[in-house]
Amino acid sequence: MHVSLVLTHDCNLACTYCYTGEKFRREMDWETAERSVDLAFRETPPGAPVDVGFFGGEPLLCWDMLVRVGDYARARAEREGRRLRLAVTTNGTLLTRERTDTLARLGVEVTLSLDGTREAHEATRPQKGGRSSFDDVVRGAENLKASGLPLEVIAVVAPGNVRWLGETVRYLVDLGARNVILNPCFEQWWTDEALALWEKGLEDAAEVYSDCMRQGKPVAMPTFDNKLLAAAKGGLASCDMCSAGDREVAVAPSGNLYPCARMVGEDRDTALVIGHLDTGVDRGTVRNIRRGPLDPACEPCAERWRCGATCACSNLAETGTTYLPGGTQCWYEQASARIADAAGLKLLEARNETFLAWTYGRVAAAAELARLAAPQTPSTHVRRVRRLPVVNARA
Numbered sequence: 001m002h003v004s005l006v007l008t009h010d011c012n013l014a015c016t017y018c019y020t021g022e023k024f025r026r027e028m029d030w031e032t033a034e035r036s037v038d039l040a041f042r043e044t045p046p047g048a049p050v051d052v053g054f055f056g057g058e059p060l061l062c063w064d065m066l067v068r069v070g071d072y073a074r075a076r077a078e079r080e081g082r083r084l085r086l087a088v089t090t091n092g093t094l095l096t097r098e099r100t101d102t103l104a105r106l107g108v109e110v111t112l113s114l115d116g117t118r119e120a121h122e123a124t125r126p127q128k129g130g131r132s133s134f135d136d137v138v139r140g141a142e143n144l145k146a147s148g149l150p151l152e153v154i155a156v157v158a159p160g161n162v163r164w165l166g167e168t169v170r171y172l173v174d175l176g177a178r179n180v181i182l183n184p185c186f187e188q189w190w191t192d193e194a195l196a197l198w199e200k201g202l203e204d205a206a207e208v209y210s211d212c213m214r215q216g217k218p219v220a221m222p223t224f225d226n227k228l229l230a231a232a233k234g235g236l237a238s239c240d241m242c243s244a245g246d247r248e249v250a251v252a253p254s255g256n257l258y259p260c261a262r263m264v265g266e267d268r269d270t271a272l273v274i275g276h277l278d279t280g281v282d283r284g285t286v287r288n289i290r291r292g293p294l295d296p297a298c299e300p301c302a303e304r305w306r307c308g309a310t311c312a313c314s315n316l317a318e319t320g321t322t323y324l325p326g327g328t329q330c331w332y333e334q335a336s337a338r339i340a341d342a343a344g345l346k347l348l349e350a351r352n353e354t355f356l357a358w359t360y361g362r363v364a365a366a367a368e369l370a371r372l373a374a375p376q377t378p379s380t381h382v383r384r385v386r387r388l389p390v391v392n393a394r395a
Contacts, residue, residue, distance in 0.1 A: 002051040002243070003040035004250040004261040005033055006014050010331065013091050013133055016124045017158045017185045020057065021266040021315060027062050028253040035277045036251040037073045041082065043249075043281070049083035054108075055250065055261040060094040070106040087111065089154070091125070093133050095140030100147035110144055111152045111181070112137065116168025119162040121394060145176055153177045157201070158185035159194040166204025169221075173208055179220040186318040190328050190341040206343040213347055213355040226360070227340035230306035232360050242310045245274050245286035255282055262313040291315075292323035298330075307333050349391070 008027045009020070028036075037052055052073050054066050054187045069087055077084035087109040093114075103110055114137050115121040121134045144151055153172050157165060165182075172180050182205070190198070205221070212219045230236050244259035251257060252267040257275040275282040275290070293309045301307065309315065309325035318326035325333075347355040 001039060001043035002053060002248045003036055003043070004053040004055045004248070005036050005059075006055050006057065006250055006252050006261060006264050006267075007033075007056040007059045007065055008253065010061055011056060011091070011268065012061065012093060012128060013058070014126055014128045014130075015156075016126075016160055017156060017187055019187055019262060019265070021268075023057065024037065024266075026253050026267075028251075030065070030066065030068070032251065032253065032255050032277065033065060033069045034072060035255075037069060037076070039249070039251070039277065039280075040073075041076065041080075049085050050077060051085045052087075053261070054086075054178040055264075056089075058091055058094070059088055060090050060099070063094070063099065067102060067106070070108060074106060085109065089113065090140075091133070091137065091141035093127075093136040095143050095242075097143045097146060100140075100143040100149060103136075103144075104147040104149050109152070110149055111154055112144065113143055113154050113156070114141065114172065115155050115161050116139070117159075117164050117171045120155075120164035120168045123161045123164075124156065124158050141175060150179070151177045152179040152181070154181045154183055156183045156185050157198065159188055159190055162194055162197045162201055165198065165201025166208070168201075169205040173212065173219050177219065179222075182221070182223045184328075184332055186312075186314050186326070186328055190331075195331060196327075198332075199339075202336060202339045206339050209274040210343050213352050213358065216354045218354055218358045223336055224340040224343060226308065227337045228344045228359050230339070231344070235305045236308075237312045242291050242312050245281070245289055247330075249274070249281060251277065252292045254311065259286070260284060260313060263316070290321075290323040293325050294323045295325070298325075301330075301334075303334050303337050309333055313395060 005028060008025070009023060011023045011024045040050050040052050049310055059066055066088065070274070073084055073086060086107060088103070089111045090113065092112045092114065113125070114171070115124050118134050121137070122132050125133055127133045141151055151270050155168055155172065161168070165233070169180055169182070203225070206224060209219065209221050209224050230240070244263070249257050250259070250261040250264050252264050254267055255277040256267055256273050257270055258264045259274055264271045274285045289312065291312050292315045293307065298304055298307070309329045312322035314329060315325050316322050318329055344355070344359070
């Protein structure tokens with residue numbers, strides 16, 4: 001069970017696409033934090049790693065609490081002989097060298113939000129008041145590397161920054177990122193012009209991905225890796241599907257439990273609450289959260305076997321339901337699969353050893369080459385819908 005602690009609703013940035021709602025100072029107290037860690041230990045089966053994450057708002061605004069929780073979780077894991085994974089997602093502006101050294105000491109995995117080049121980042125992630133946050137984030141990235149922590153980056157792809165997508169991925173790789181997570185912003189409306197820029201950006205990003213393979217220095221890019229790994233496995237396994245509420249829980253400062261951190265928002269709408277620290281996770285409520293895609297129109301799609309539009313958060317962002325993806329997701333799933341396959345097939349045909357080891361393993365490579373080379377029937381039902389009215393996820 002992955003338990004995310006939403007340490008605060010506050011943030012020092014004013015991102016144009018933020019999904020968490022109003023920013024206000026409501027911070028998690030120690031009792032709630034301690035009980036959240038206890039929940040993670042209690043819900044994790046023996047032998048499995050206990051997984052605790054820090055989220056926000058901006059979690060580093062609560063630096064002292066983060067360190068205290070990390071020390072508590074680490075000490076308990078050592079005392080009980082349990083494996084522990086600690087992780088934080090941060091905007092990086094508050095990452096001093098002293099803090100990155102502390103995160104390294106605690107063994108915290110850090111994911112940094114950086115939307116790419118200066119132009120791309122400044123288009124979507126300003127400080128409160130409008131000042132650029134780019135230099136502060138890059139400084140934080142350099143501090144992470146200096147402390148010996150791997151650089152993992154989330155870049156949100158939004159209409160406001162998509163024109164720089166290819167340059168963004170190249171820049172992040174050159175910066176030293178070993179994992180580049182391109183998170184689509186499904187909350188916003190994508191015009192046909194923006195979608196065309198997105199497709200071109202994905203093609204450019206796939207070329208960077210391929211260049212890294214050719215150089216023998218692979219960089220994880222889930223946008224492409226997930227499609228190619230699904231092809232190698234013959235489809236998505238249950239562990240690849242949305243885990244919200246089942247293998248993942250988020251705790252708000254109030255103690256309310258949500259299926260995942262992205263659903264906490266302002267913690268004022270109880271429609272997605274699945275319990276409280278006082279009462280635990282309500283499994284009945286979790287089962288009632290319908291997950292997508294449940295649209296009958298999806299059944300004949302050629303990409304149905306490895307479609308990633310099962311994420312309750314992404315569906316909620318685009319259509320207001322947890323189970324129905326919208327047209328932008330439909331377009332994205334097909335475009336990213338097509339572009340990933342084209343890049344993967346070239347690497348397979350070249351017998352690129354780095355790619356073979358990275359994706360398939362040498363033994364399975366020949367069989368997968370034949371399978372990927374087989375023609376696929378393109379889908380013809382790409383849907384385009386605007387955001388729908390919010391529907392109770394329990395309905």
